[in-house]
Amino acid sequence: MELRVLTDPDLRSTVKKAADAYMERGDGCRAVGITTYDAKATDAVAALRSSSLWQDPPATCPASGDCLRPQRDVGAQPDIWIPAAGSAWRRVMDDGQAKDGASVPASSAGAGAKGEGGAEGEAGERVVSLKSLGSVAFTPMVLAVPLSVPMAEAAKTGYPLGAIVAALRDAQRPGRSVSVLRPDPEGTDGALLATEALYGSSGAGAASALEQSMAQALRPMPGTARELMCALADGSRNRLEDGAAVLVPEQTMAQFNQLPAHLGRPACATDTLEGRAAYYPSDVPVLDLPFLRVTWEDAGRDAKARDREVTRFHEWLANDPQAQEFFVQDGFRGVRDGEPVPPAETSPLRSGPNGSAVLRSIPPTTGSKATAASLSATLRRYRQALGPGRVLYLLDNSTSMADKRVWEGPGRAKELVTRSMGSLGAGDTYGVWSIASRKGADVVPFGRHGRAAAQKAVAGARTADVDARVVGGLREGFATLRDGPAGEDPPRLLVLVTDDEDSRDLTKKELADLVALAERAPPVRVVVVSLRSSGCTSGRLNAALTAATGGRCLDLADDMETELTAEVAKTGTGDAE
Amino acid sequence: MSRSGRVRGNTGTRGRALPAAALGCLFALVSAACSGGPGGTAPPGKDAGASDRGPIVVASGLDVTGSGGVRQQLIEEWNRRHAGSEAEQAKLVELPGGADQQRSQLLGALQSGSAGYDVVNLDITWIPEFAEAGLIRPVPADEPVDRDFINRVHRTTLWKGRSYARPFNTDVGLLFYRPDVLEDAGIQPSRQPTVNWTWRDLNASIKTLALSPRRGEDQAGWTTQLKQYEGLTVNAVEAFATAGVELADEDGSYTASEAELKKGLDELLARTHHERILPSAVSSDETATLADFAAGRVAFLRHWPYVYGALRTLLPPDAYSVNRLPGTSVLGGQNLAVASDSPRAGNARALIEFLTSQESEQCLLDAGFAATRASVYNSSSRRCWPRVAATLRPAQGAPRPPAVRRPRRPPRRGRAARTTRGRWRGPRTPRP
Known part of the structure; x- marks a missing residue:
């Protein structure tokens, strides 16, 4: 029997180790196969809410391109779901379509996201029921503060996040400011819960300032706690190594605190990364790793046997000492009778620097007011917070695109652009330039637009029988995006959609010049969509530009529609509408 | 295992030392035999008649040639040829990325019924497991073996003397x-x-x-x-x-x-x-x-x-x-099989024959996959379906690609x- 286990990204490696061990125990005759995988927390919630699309995807996406495909975007249909926190489960079961206009938003393709003219694409229904069998481990969310910052011990417990952050600011030494960072709230449950507390304490309108300052320190924000810590440790951000307090699960902080000789220390940890101590906000709920049985409608073929195996696996995971040891060794707190177990003296949470960095028992978190609705609202604020963006598409409309059959049709150039424009909203400034035309031929001039009209203009664009001016287009594009009032620093994105025909023969010098131009301030992220397999081979224009600007290069080996839409969503505010 | 449908190399890893990996593989192989699913082997004999309702759902991995790639084109060609019949329309469902996840989804879905797949595109190495567990139907016993399939490749569809699938594409180092x-x-x-x-x-x-x-x-x-x-x-x-x-x-x-x-x-x-x-x-x-x-x-x-x-x-x-x-x-390669539970097995079988026909296999070769029929390689097969071939060629009236590329083929x-x-x-x- 095959069991499919979906987890929160922060949990995956630990759960996988345990699941693999579960399969190996016994005398070599394996009764159950378990595949463990993860997906962005908001994607998982959206997919389960619209799970009918998982079971029975539509044959084609509508013309606008907005189309949620859980099977392809999240993974296999889970039999077991282990989110980091029960709040994720509540968000799936929450049937209220929020009155303020948006259903629980999907992070990229936006099923049910409303644009002009109402909801686009097929909104799915929930065809799963979720039953909690209990927690398998615990870890509280903490603000991990570098040891060198002189914070009061008393601040460790009993205070909401806002107060702890205020104390942090007070404790800063002059000239050594401390940033507060947290991973992408769309990536993990923990980050979303921390963000809710962060916004809640700062009052209306401050979400924007908070996000901008975090983005200044680190952009793009990594998707998991571990990746965030690795980014701090990688030696390229000296100021953050001891100058960033991070909102992460206690487990992640504990792992990175370990001394080099310790086996559990992550491979990316370096000695330049300072150790940290945990401060426990009273308004961020503890991550209680609920083990949820996912039952699909109409999946009755082996329901009894499947239930039995799922229950057996849960019992092992929650009760067997060997299973619990996997969690404990990774810095989690074990579970007994549904309650967290204080760490033993031999556990990583008591050894080395963690002895003083971590508290024995988890302080109460009764101050949290997170509900399904409030978390959805927080997500919306987050998406709006980075402010309207500036996005410019450079569309290669040379005839080679049509020759290669990549100009129009499902998944081709024009549709990729119109689909991704679903991530742009009324507040964003954007344009689409066709680069195989005489100068000044704008399909959509750079400015504010009604999205439907802009998408229509793109759909009607034509090819031209001249070479595409890739270099010229890029230069003008950078200039236009960087233009603007000095005080503002909106997110900027340049999207190049091409078949590489006319950009292959750059000299080394031309390439170096372009990369230097791309790297100048203010920052512009570049995303290249190369409609050619292996178009993102390193060393060439596409890979060089995207690597230099923290962007992404997509070629035919990627799922271009979803990825491009997600990239534009990082800059645009369309999802938030 | 197969390369043709997937470029994503990052399937699940185990991190074991090399010698243990070989043993580990065999362990799993042995224990796969223990995981026989409910119901044993599917009933032999004729497939159930066509159901009145479609569509015929084909579950396959992502097409590395991009969306709108050759597999989708072949399905669209089938749909055009059956335009009048709603029950015979087909739909391609793309499975998640890596081989491990695809296998997991297929196994889990066919075992539990959590998704309704009629035709499944299986890595050749999965055929015994799925056949043993009764999840796929054997090809009807009275159906003659098509000798045009390369013998070695045809043998990958066999388990315990019966054929469970038809070869779709093959792969070799x-x-x-x-x-x-x-x-x-x-x-x-x-x-x-x-x-x-x-x-x-x-x-x-x-x-x-x-x-x-x-x-x-x-x-x-x-x-x-x-x-x-x-x-x-x-x-x-x-x-x-x-x-x-x-x-x-x-x-x-x-x-x-x-x-x-x-x-x-x-x-x-x-x-x-x-x-x-x-x-x-x-x-x-x-x-x-x-x-x-x-x-x-x-x-x-x-x-x-x-x-x-x-x-x-x-x-x-x-x-x-x-x-x-x-x-x-x-x-390596992939074979197309009919799910045991499918209420439209007859139509599914017909679709599989279409997808593995000489014309379709020629289309696959033209698109860069390794076809499974000998006639395709010695150029004695029928040509690729015209409308599908058109999508694989440059548009009409456009400047031809540089002639230097042609002699390669x-x-x-x-x-x-x-x-x-x-x-x-x-x-x-x-x-x-």
Whole structure:
């Protein structure tokens, strides 16, 4: 029997180790196969809410391109779901379509996201029921503060996040400011819960300032706690190594605190990364790793046997000492009778620097007011917070695109652009330039637009029988995006959609010049969509530009529609509408 | 396992040392036999009649040629030909990325019924598992065997004497090489790879390259996918098989001795000696090794057939070539099977016949996949469906692509044909 286990990204490696061990125990005759995988927390919630699309995807996406495909975007249909926190489960079961206009938003393709003219694409229904069998481990969310910052011990417990952050600011030494960072709230449950507390304490309108300052320190924000810590440790951000307090699960902080000789220390940890101590906000709920049985409608073929195996696996995971040891060794707190177990003296949470960095028992978190609705609202604020963006598409409309059959049709150039424009909203400034035309031929001039009209203009664009001016287009594009009032620093994105025909023969010098131009301030992220397999081979224009600007290069080996839409969503505010 | 449908190399990894990996694989193979699903084998005999309601759902991995790729085109061609009949319309459902997740979803969905798939596109190594568990229907016993399918490839559809599927595309390891790099080092065309090459010939060539004064600092002889995922397993199995070591017998029971394991490992270690192989091979997958080859960091590359098409856009035509992989290569590929539970098995069966017809297989070859019919390779098959062929060609009235690309095709087919026609000895039993 095959069991499919979906987890929160922060949990995956630990759960996988345990699941693999579960399969190996016994005398070599394996009764159950378990595949463990993860997906962005908001994607998982959206997919389960619209799970009918998982079971029975539509044959084609509508013309606008907005189309949620859980099977392809999240993974296999889970039999077991282990989110980091029960709040994720509540968000799936929450049937209220929020009155303020948006259903629980999907992070990229936006099923049910409303644009002009109402909801686009097929909104799915929930065809799963979720039953909690209990927690398998615990870890509280903490603000991990570098040891060198002189914070009061008393601040460790009993205070909401806002107060702890205020104390942090007070404790800063002059000239050594401390940033507060947290991973992408769309990536993990923990980050979303921390963000809710962060916004809640700062009052209306401050979400924007908070996000901008975090983005200044680190952009793009990594998707998991571990990746965030690795980014701090990688030696390229000296100021953050001891100058960033991070909102992460206690487990992640504990792992990175370990001394080099310790086996559990992550491979990316370096000695330049300072150790940290945990401060426990009273308004961020503890991550209680609920083990949820996912039952699909109409999946009755082996329901009894499947239930039995799922229950057996849960019992092992929650009760067997060997299973619990996997969690404990990774810095989690074990579970007994549904309650967290204080760490033993031999556990990583008591050894080395963690002895003083971590508290024995988890302080109460009764101050949290997170509900399904409030978390959805927080997500919306987050998406709006980075402010309207500036996005410019450079569309290669040379005839080679049509020759290669990549100009129009499902998944081709024009549709990729119109689909991704679903991530742009009324507040964003954007344009689409066709680069195989005489100068000044704008399909959509750079400015504010009604999205439907802009998408229509793109759909009607034509090819031209001249070479595409890739270099010229890029230069003008950078200039236009960087233009603007000095005080503002909106997110900027340049999207190049091409078949590489006319950009292959750059000299080394031309390439170096372009990369230097791309790297100048203010920052512009570049995303290249190369409609050619292996178009993102390193060393060439596409890979060089995207690597230099923290962007992404997509070629035919990627799922271009979803990825491009997600990239534009990082800059645009369309999802938030 | 299959390359043709997937470029994502990062399937689930286990992080075990190499010797244990071989044992671990066999363990799983043995225990797969223990996981027989409910109901045993499906009822033999005629398939159920066509249901009144469609669509026929085909579950397959992502098409590496991009959305709107050849598999989707073939399904659309079927739909056009059955335009009047709603019950016979077909729909392609794309499964999640890596091989491990695809298998997991297919198994879980067919076992539980959590999704309604009628036709499933299975890696050849999964056929025994799915057949044993009663999840796929055997081909009706009275259906004659189509001898046009390459025999070796047809045999991948068999389990315990019955055929459970039809071959859709096949896959085999090939040796790609850089004639320009070889000539630079003084290795003339007459001393470049042939179908009779052995690893000794390859090693000798690599040695000559190493001695060449024109050799760059970061260059090496060859590279392949040795990262700890399917790539490492494939390369290890190829080394073992070349050394004459069979890990399992026809029924999947483990048969190798410790001495044989050592022999196989010695072969693998010899091939991957640091003086021969690019150091980064141990952390490389399909994409990385292709990039290394295109950049000229190696002169030889072990890779899959689809790369030949990809190289067309990366290198000039006289800078790359391909031949048979010396020694033994694994056989990969995918087969189309009907789900046991499908209420429209008759229509599903008809769709599978369409998708594996001569015309469709010719379309697959044209799109860069390795077809499964012999007639396609000796150019005696019917041509690709016209409307599908049109999507694979440049638009009408457009300037033709440079003529220098054309002459490449016939030699490729010849080589591919020789390669896939039994000059190698692939492992017969599946790996997990």
